[in-house]
Amino acid sequence: MRLKKYTDYSLRVLVYVGSKENGELSSIKEISDSFGISQNHLSKIVHELSKLGLIDTIRGRGGGMRLAVEPVDINVGHVVRNMEDDFTLVEWLGKSEHDCGLNTGYALTHIFNDALTLFLQELDKYSLHDVLMNTVEVNSVMEIGE
Structure with a gap:
């Protein structure tokens, strides 16, 4: 499974904005320059994060964005x-089995659905605070290609 760049960039924006001290504002240009992401693309992401209530945006000269809630939330x-x-x-x-051409497709559907559920449950264990404080404990390390 691969997350979209949109999701990746959204998480980067939150980490960047969350790493600022004392409510210091971040700008789209700063983030764009830092990560090499187009400002137009970042504007859409910032708008979506704002709609979700995760960041506050301040318009005008000297404006920018900051977290709307604590990183732990x-x-x-x-x-x-x-x-x-x-x-x-x-x-x-x-x-259906008929549509996918596999008579075992139904079982595989449940396996993949269970895997997705576990993936999302694992992500649910962590907050932006954990990421910013680097407190995420790695339970296992798997080498790709083993």
């Missing part, structure tokens, strides 16, 4: 769920 799973528009892991997931 920003759940990583919540952000991912709201930024992703499609959690379909496999194209045929959710189709």
Whole structure:
């Protein structure tokens, strides 16, 4: 499974804005320069994060953005769920056996749905505070290609 760049950039914006001291404002230009993301794309992301109540935006000269809530109240799973528009892991997931051409498709559908549920539950364990304080404990390390 791969999250969209939109979700990745949303999390980056939250980390960048959340890392500022004492409510210091961040600008779209700053974030754009820092991560090499287009300002137009960031504007859409900031608008969405603002609609979710996660950041406050201040317009005009000297404006910018800051977190609207404490980092501990920003759940990583919540952000991912709201930024992703499609959690379909496999194209045929959710189709009938006849549509996917597999007589075991129904069992695989449940396996993938369970895996997605566990993935999101794992993200739900963490807040932006955990990320900013680098307090995320790694329970296991898996080498790709083992």
